Structures are given as structure tokens and as C-alpha cells.
Amino acid sequence: MTNDFALLDNISVTYYYGGFSVVDENITPMSEARDFPSPDISLFSKIYLITEGSYEAVFNGMPRTVKAGDFLLLPSGVEFKFGDSFKKFKQYWAHFNIPFLDDKKSDFLASFQTEYLYHVSSRADMKELQKIFNRLISAGNQDTLIAKFTTKAYLMYLVAYCLNSLKATDITSSASFVKSVTNYIYNNIQEHITLTDLADHFNMTKEHFIRTFKKETGLTPVQFILNKKFEIVRGLLNNTTLPISNIMFNVGFMDASSFSRAFKKFAGCSPSEYREKTPSSQSFEEEKARLKNSDQEEQQ
Secondary structure: OOOHHHHHHHEOOEEEEEEEEEEEOOOOOHHHHHOOOOOOOOOOEEEEEEEEEEEEEEEOOEEEEEEOOEEEEEOOOOOEEEEEEEEEEEEEEEEEEOOEOOEOOOOHHHHOOOOOEEEOOOHHHHHHHHHHHHHHHHHHOOOOHHHHHHHHHHHHHHHHHHHHHOOOOOOOOHHHHHHHHHHHHHHOOOOOOOHHHHHHHOOOOHHHHHHHHHHHHOOOHHHHHHHHHHHHHHHHHHHOOOOHHHHHHHOOOOOHHHHHHHHHHHHOOOHHHHOOOOOOOOOHHHHHHHHHHHHHHHHO
16 A cells, blocks of 8 residues: 555645724624635634634534634535624634645645634743744745745745644544544444544544544544454354354453344354354464455555
């Protein structure tokens, strides 16, 4: 499989525009303020740094309160709208693209597993970020070779700061994210794995983990976990002499009736009905390793 970090050799940076906005409901009409800035969500990635005040925003249909000190990093596919409730706020902003060179419609940022919102708690960091934004905006307004180079450099600095602060999952691509989740499931297959366990392990909220995982696999985490567990169960039923009760415990089930019902939903029959082949002497660990290796080969 291609090294994920090789992707860094195949990206470009396009800065469109940026600025510093001062919005006051007593001066700026509500509708006008809500529409500013108004990028096409299918074309731009966006960064916002709020320095004063607060406002309601909507990310992919979910309302959030954005306040002074918040830093937003939004890939191009994220729908971002201003809400109806605000009084005053000030913020820096920039619209840009970082696509892969071989696919101009792709978005480098969309391949990272991150939250969109981060709060800058350090005053020193806030001053540094405002300084970088000012330099970015200044360079972006100049039409010289050095200014264009400087603009890209400052933009990449801001993006790198966001990804580091937002605790991107080991700064890995989506394929590696699914692979990492799969490995975690196999390594903890004998436990009752909860969404909280997974979200905490990958430094995400449960809501963000579910949304991201379903986007990448088409399955909820619970469905994916059960599929992996029952792939092992199916192999153990066919290839080992282990009693069904032992197999049940090996994949984290404590109750025989719930195990049987869940397996029947997966395979269409009960565990005992499924065990039709002549069992071999293969062990639980061998079967788990075989399926894990098979998964890794498919992902490569």
C-alpha cells in the first residue's frame, strides 16, 4: 500500500481570498451579516478565527455556538451557515483549496478525521495566529511572485496548526482510519467494545466518530463490530472443535440467547445449524489472525 505521507508530495495550495470581518447588528443588517462571507460550499475549504463576540453557526445541519477564541477548519464538503442569533463578532477568515494534483476535485483536508471546532486557550497562540492571518491577508492582496509564495506558506502554517490542535487521528488518511479501527476491534475482540471506547481511543466525540465512520464504510460502528465478530464466529464454527459457549465468550458475548439471535440475524441460521463442516484443530488465535491478515490484504 502507498505510504500515506507520500500524499504530501502530491498536493497543491490555492488561496482565493481572506479578510478580517467586524459584524455589529446595530450597523449591519441581519440578513447581510448572515450571508457574509458566502462561499460555494462545494468549492472552498475555509478557516475562521473568532477574536471577539459570538454567533450561532450550523455545520452540516447541526447548530453550534461559536465564540471568541474558536478556530474553525472546514473542508469543502462541509455545509457552513450563519445562524439567526448574534450581536457582535470579529473574525479572520480565508477561503482556499488544497486538492491532490491528480484529482482537482478532491480535498486534502477531507481525508483527515477531525472535529471542525477548536478553542485556542493560549493567549500567546492567539496573538501568533492573528499575526499570521494579518500577514496572509496582506500577502494575498499583492500580485508578486514572492507574495504568492508567502501566501501559500502562511496558509499551510494555519492548516498545520489546526490539524495539530484538532488532534487528527494520527494525521492519517481515511483508508488508514478504517484499518486502525479494524485492528482495534480485532485486538479487543473478546471485550464488549462500546462507542465510547472507540471514540476515546481515536480522540473524537461519539457523534463525530459515528458520522465519520459511516461515511467511510457505509456501516455504523456497531454494525461493523458485529460483522467482524461474526466473521470470526463463522470461521471458528467451521474450523475448530471449540464449544459454541466458548466461541461466544471469545467474541465478547455473555448471554447465549442474545448471541444466538444476533448470529442468526447475521448468518440466517443459529450457530449450531451453521456448524455443518467437519471441524479441524485450528485455534481461536489462529482463526482471528487469519481473518485479520485477510482484512489487511484487502485494504492494501
